Amino acid sequence: MSVLIVADTKNGAVKKASLEAVFYGSKVAAALGGETVVLTLNAKDPSNLGNYGATKVLNVSDASISASDPQKVVEAIVKAANSIGAKVVVFAHDSTGKAIAPRLSARSGAGLVSNVVSLPDTSNGFTVKKNVFSGKAFALVNILSDEKIISILPNSFSPEKGSASASVEPFSVDVSGISSGITVKEVKSESTGGAVPLPEAELVVSAGRGLKGPENWGMVEEMAKILGATTACSRPVADIGWRPHHEHVGQTGVAIRPNLYIAIGISGAIQHLAGVNGSKVIVVINKDPEAPFFKAADYGVVGDAFEVVPRLNEALRKFKAANG
Amino acid sequence: MKILVPISVVPDTTSKIAFTDGDTKFNEDGIQWIVNPYDEWYALVRALEITEKDGGTVTVISVGDATAEPVIRKALALGATDAVRVDTKPTESYVVAKELANYAKDKGFDLILLGKETISYNGSEVGGMMAEFLGFPFISLASKLDANGGVATLDRSTETGTEVVEVKLPAVISAAKGMAEQRIPNMRGIMAARTKPLTVVPASGVQGKTSTVKFGLPAAKSSLKLVDPENMDELVRLLHEEAKSI
Ligand SMILES: Cc1cc2nc3c(=O)[nH]c(=O)nc-3n(C[C@H](O)[C@H](O)[C@H](O)COP(=O)(O)OP(=O)(O)OC[C@H]3O[C@@H](n4cnc5c(N)ncnc54)[C@H](O)[C@@H]3O)c2cc1C
Ligand SMILES: Nc1ncnc2c1ncn2[C@@H]1O[C@H](COP(=O)(O)O)[C@@H](O)[C@H]1O
Numbered sequence: 001m002s003v004l005i006v007a008d009t010k011n012g013a014v015k016k017a018s019l020e021a022v023f024y025g026s027k028v029a030a031a032l033g034g035e036t037v038v039l040t041l042n043a044k045d046p047s048n049l050g051n052y053g054a055t056k057v058l059n060v061s062d063a064s065i066s067a068s069d070p071q072k073v074v075e076a077i078v079k080a081a082n083s084i085g086a087k088v089v090v091f092a093h094d095s096t097g098k099a100i101a102p103r104l105s106a107r108s109g110a111g112l113v114s115n116v117v118s119l120p121d122t123s124n125g126f127t128v129k130k131n132v133f134s135g136k137a138f139a140l141v142n143i144l145s146d147e148k149i150i151s152i153l154p155n156s157f158s159p160e161k162g163s164a165s166a167s168v169e170p171f172s173v174d175v176s177g178i179s180s181g182i183t184v185k186e187v188k189s190e191s192t193g194g195a196v197p198l199p200e201a202e203l204v205v206s207a208g209r210g211l212k213g214p215e216n217w218g219m220v221e222e223m224a225k226i227l228g229a230t231t232a233c234s235r236p237v238a239d240i241g242w243r244p245h246h247e248h249v250g251q252t253g254v255a256i257r258p259n260l261y262i263a264i265g266i267s268g269a270i271q272h273l274a275g276v277n278g279s280k281v282i283v284v285i286n287k288d289p290e291a292p293f294f295k296a297a298d299y300g301v302v303g304d305a306f307e308v309v310p311r312l313n314e315a316l317r318k319f320k321a322a323n324g
Numbered sequence: 325m326k327i328l329v330p331i332s333v334v335p336d337t338t339s340k341i342a343f344t345d346g347d348t349k350f351n352e353d354g355i356q357w358i359v360n361p362y363d364e365w366y367a368l369v370r371a372l373e374i375t376e377k378d379g380g381t382v383t384v385i386s387v388g389d390a391t392a393e394p395v396i397r398k399a400l401a402l403g404a405t406d407a408v409r410v411d412t413k414p415t416e417s418y419v420v421a422k423e424l425a426n427y428a429k430d431k432g433f434d435l436i437l438l439g440k441e442t443i444s445y446n447g448s449e450v451g452g453m454m455a456e457f458l459g460f461p462f463i464s465l466a467s468k469l470d471a472n473g474g475v476a477t478l479d480r481s482t483e484t485g486t487e488v489v490e491v492k493l494p495a496v497i498s499a500a501k502g503m504a505e506q507r508i509p510n511m512r513g514i515m516a517a518r519t520k521p522l523t524v525v526p527a528s529g530v531q532g533k534t535s536t537v538k539f540g541l542p543a544a545k546s547s548l549k550l551v552d553p554e555n556m557d558e559l560v561r562l563l564h565e566e567a568k569s570i
Contacts, residue, residue: 067482070462074456094483096482098464099464099465102421102447102451102453102462105449105456105533106421106422106452106453106454107456109533112418112534115446132446133335133443133446134443137539139536139539139540140536141534141537142535143534144533181461182492183490183491185477186487188485188488197483203569245502246481252362260563260567270338271338274337274443277542280569282545295545298545298546298548298549299548299563301550301553301556301559302550312559312560319564319570
């Protein structure tokens with residue numbers, strides 16, 4: 001049974017979360033004994049998807065077919081899935097997957113599970129594990145319908161890169177009959193100062209109200225710069241305007257799953273943890289040894305941020321100088 | 325403008341998450357229920373702002389059993405015109421979306437404004453499904469919204485920035501942070517909410533596409549390693565050699 005993966009692009013390059021979905025989809029296809037086919041939306045040269053397990057790429061080259069206009073993408077997916085006889089469609093649960101996967105589910109009657117963090121278990125039905133309650137718990141969900149849609153949680157699967165190449169075929173679909181009434185007027189890129197955007201970041205340095213005021217963020221930005229990390233903050237800090245809103249992480253902000261999360265002067269309230277507890281390694285710097293964040297941390301430093309952070313920056317600089 | 329705001333009832337953000345019946349059911353003991361923050365703070369408040377300015381009505385609708393009613397009343401206290409409860413316990417997004425679409429399909433709503441996701445089952449699924457069932461356009465993750473004269477203009481947030489999008493109404497739009505500021509209900513609103521209509525409609529009995537087999541809690545962090553605040557070289561060494569994260 002073939003698996004179809006829907007991969008979105010940014011300036012022609014397949015997004016990181018979509019690469020994870022391709023890798024995931026290839027594992028599912030291997031288990032089901034089928035082909036790994038990727039539907040790319042306006043990719044420049046997607047043949048490198050072979051490295052992530054794709055056997056075939058169907059590339060749509062039509063700027064009007066984009067995640068901004070889900071109805072048209074759904075049309076393309078339905079046609080592609082039919083052409084290869086796919087019973088499983090895989091997405092990344094990013095802004096693209098969230099816009100499109102539910103529409104596809106309603107259109108085709110295929111059961112959808114989002115925020116998936118495991119490969120399917122097919123020993124008794126078709127069961128996948130998903131994160132619920134903002135990562136505070138998980139659920140095992142069985143998809144009952146014959147056709148299935150899986151939307152995987154970004155940063156949950158690290159692709160092992162191979163060196164195969166995939167065949168690429170242009171794929172066209174007639175969307176002239178679809179008038180969704182959507183017009184994109186303008187695209188504004190967020191200035192993250194060249195850093196990786198938070199949802200995709202592997203290293204994140206974050207600070208909270210313990211920093212006392214916006215004028216003290218210099219040392220946080222410096223740490224991010226040394227590490228090549230992205231900066232984040234707790235909610236009150238964004239609410240009082242010390243930091244931009246897009247930096248706010250947590251239950252009501254951005255949910256992140258980096259390899260390393262360094263939290264400075266953040267108490268670790270449950271709503272903050274809900275957005276960061278998927279981080280692989282957590283370092284907490286807080287002057288209060290009773291701060292709840294220490295319970296969720298791998299490494300803790302009990303101390304005053306204004307002394308500890310400059311010291312850590314110095315140590316990191318030394319390390320970078322020695323290790324390139 | 326006639327606006328429909330689907331609201332879900334979720335455990336308060338500080339709730340202890342636990343399961344019963346052999347880990348097959350969420351343990352509701354001692355849980356405080358609230359309106360899902362995205363639905364209340366952003367979708368509902370923005371819907372109220374739009375109708376306060378240009379006239380119109382805001383209907384809130386929730387798929388849930390009778391225990392949801394006190395929470396639905398809170399949405400009425402904030403200023404919604406009326407409320408509807410579709411009488412069934414929600415089990416999965418597909419069923420919820422279909423029930424919502426069944427209710428909405430012949431009511432002539434100009435705008436359906438819902439939250440970007442529930443903080444309980446975190447699917448971000450209901451809006452897109454509902455739009456497909458209704459044949460409406462769907463725009464997810466809007467952080468800013470203006471609507472009048474049959475057109476909505478909004479900012480849609482993606483991982484890398486913002487798109488300014490225009491869409492013809494009727495449409496389904498999901499609300500993210502930034503769309504509005506949280507409001508606190510006042511005494512007048514709370515009093516008025518008691519007599520506002522809350523209509524209960526029967527569910528149509530849609531079949532689900534998935535079934536939850538079991539719940540579980542993530543493995544606890546192994547153990548915290550404290551590092552001497554004077555010795556940050558040691559922390560860097562641990563992050564490099566042990567955690568392999570730098
Ligand atoms: C519905 C709801 C949703 C929410 N969503 C979110 C969310 O998404 N994200 C989020 O972050 N919050 C969220 N919150 C708020 C959350 O409950 C906390 O209030 C918030 O996370 C606290 O931010 P903080 O840790 O920066 O500040 P505080 O709680 O004030 O903590 C500051 C910390 O800094 C430490 N400190 C002080 N001085 C120093 C120093 N010199 N050196 C080192 N440490 C120092 C203190 O010991 C303290 O632990 C939400 C709340 C609600 C009710
Ligand atoms: N049971 C429900 N009743 C009404 N609206 C709901 C219900 N569940 C979810 N919604 C709406 O759909 C949005 C997205 O939910 P979800 O797809 O479950 O993440 C929520 O923010 C609500 O606005």
